[in-house]
Amino acid sequence: MSIVAEMPSKNFELLSKDGDGELLEIAMGPHHPSTHGVFRMDVVLDGERVVKLKPVFGYLHRNHEKIAEGTTYLGSMPYTDRLDYFCSLTNNWAYALAVEKLAGLQVPERAEYIRVITAELTRLQNHACLMGFLVQDMGASGTPLMYAFREREKILDLFESLTGARMMCNYMRFGGCRCDLPAGWLDGAKKVVAETPRFIDEFEALLAGNEILMARTQNVGAMSRELAINASITGPMLRAAGVNYDLRKVDRYGIYDRFQFKVPLGDHGDTYDRYMVRVLEMRETVKILEQALAGISDGPIIDPKAKLRGFRPKVGEAYGRIEAPKGELGFYLISDGGPNPYRYRVRPPSLINLTVLEDLCLGQLVADVVVILGSVDIVLGEVDR
């Protein structure tokens, strides 16, 4: 049994090397502390430098799409929570949006406001956790992660009092939301939102100018504009590469055209940009939340035409997409008039953003691989479905 890989096997077509050419083949994962779940990278190392990287996923495959084709439209709603389990509310929204397009349902104004508020809160906690995890991957022994989790707890408390669940919210319904805001919820949300800029400032003061963090992230895992567009990368990762594409601006779904906010763009496309774009995005999210919390008015929270039982949208197809915290989350549905979709397809941003991992990692050190992977922001529930 040899631990040093002999000359590479055929599927690793390897470069003739100047040195002695001994390469080390390592399977990073599926049980590795930094793969954010059960994900594997087959890495070929020259010393510590990556010469080949093959992402292997599917360990968490749960047959999500096929199951959804066998169950009712509404029955899939709680199941979408489990896709990206950090952001169940945005998953709900994307699915609801697709079904609403299919069935031609209108969402009342109050419900639209609630959707914006919950989705942006989701974005806040997702980005906060990502920053924490990313610095954790750089070896900061958990301190930034705990700071991020402290903020996340406040937002999860809000989710809990609204939906009854902290992570698996199952809150949106076709044509609206499941239940109205409890008394005092808006004040609680305002308080959380008002505290957030202080947290972002603290995080930025401690980390954004840290020399080790800059040395570990700047010019590491840079992605060009062209590659980002060609690989159909979306979300903060695409914007870090300098492409101005935010579905909240492009599609203006829901009521996003009512809010004033800007889209931060990076110029280098490296890990530092991916990190900072998320920080800046959190600041913009706070602006949206402030406007939404001020503008929300009373009214119904669900389209009265929407049926919960015996829901059968007319024959047709629809694609609903939103700007989820990780990128474009889309649901594609084909209805044959029955109680369950004929075809149900998810466009998971995590999976598609992950496909360029090898391009980002080649020539970097093994320590950079985990940092680059962390900056892609994946959740394996969504990658594998």
Added chain:
Amino acid sequence: MSDTFDQIFVSLKHWLLGYLPVWSQPVISCLLSIAVIIVAFATLFAITTWLERKGLARIQNRYGPNRAGIPLTNISLFGLGQPAADGIKALTKEDIVPFAADKLVHFFAPVVLVIPVLLSYAVLPIGRNMVAVDMDAGLLFFFAVGAATELSVFMAGWSSRNKYALLGAMRAIAQMVSYEIPLILSSVSVIMMVGSLSTVKIVEAQSTYHGLLPDWFVFTPWGFAGFILFMISALAESNRSPFDLPEGESEIVAGYFIEYSGFKFALFFLAEYLGMFAISGLGITLFLGGWHAPFAWLTWIPSWAWFFIKLVTLVLILIWIRGTVPRLRMDQLMNFAWKFMLPMALLNLVGVAIWHFMTPGLPRWLVGFALVVGPYLLLGRGLMAGKNLAKRTYRFAE
């Protein structure tokens, strides 16, 4: 009275030895010293694991261990029972040896790690007249046995037959060899000043008081620079954050001891902490006046207490660093060692020499200060300039 307290352990030993036949006295004396060192530092290790978990937890908005206390009661004592619980856990855990491992080397690696670490305590003066062996070449002995730990790290990494272990061992060797040079060079500055390799003589040289401050070497420009260089290298030598690449939990899982479980793992842990204490103790001996009190009016506190107060303070600083700093990358670590630490340590030697031959007074301070700050600024600026690291500004789309 204060002398009695100060010398209580020494007098106790002499009193005990007085009851023994003369021929056995040297051997028993040695054994007693060994027993005291092992017990004292193992206790410190237990307390430090608790302190570290508590300290890190407080840095991270957590409570840390707060349940384990006195068994069978509800008294939790701020979780002080945790070290005992951890020890029992480590002892009762299954000891797994990988099928493909080189079993003999795999077994001996943790043992080979602990022994040199313990040996290095022999030359540490932990109080007045309290040093196990007052060797003329004490410092040399310390570094010699300290270098032996590298062997065991590679034994562990190689014998485990694990790729992560191999990577970790590679990293560990590269890192420890690189940082040993600035470590020793920064100590050489003290040797040049004192003119002796004996740790006891080095402590004696720092015994006087000068106005408010004691004559510790850390209160001179070269000594301050040497102390900082020494402690940075000490961090790297003891594989502590931000130089914990050999473990690199988020990258190579646990590095060279990935395949160790149960008490063998605990031995690695023990050796790491004992190594940290030993090297901090040496830092105290070289730069912080050893067991001397910081102020003349505090000399009534026993000398051994001062040593441990200083040691725990240094350990707390190391815990603080661990809780706040991200890890460097391998190439950055090497660059830092060879391009910054090594030239700084060498220039510091020049600084010591000039300090040694100038007459005391303001000019000496100015020259010494210039010889530290100048190279620091030039080297630091020069190295950072090539890297283009900076905070960035971002553009926004409407």
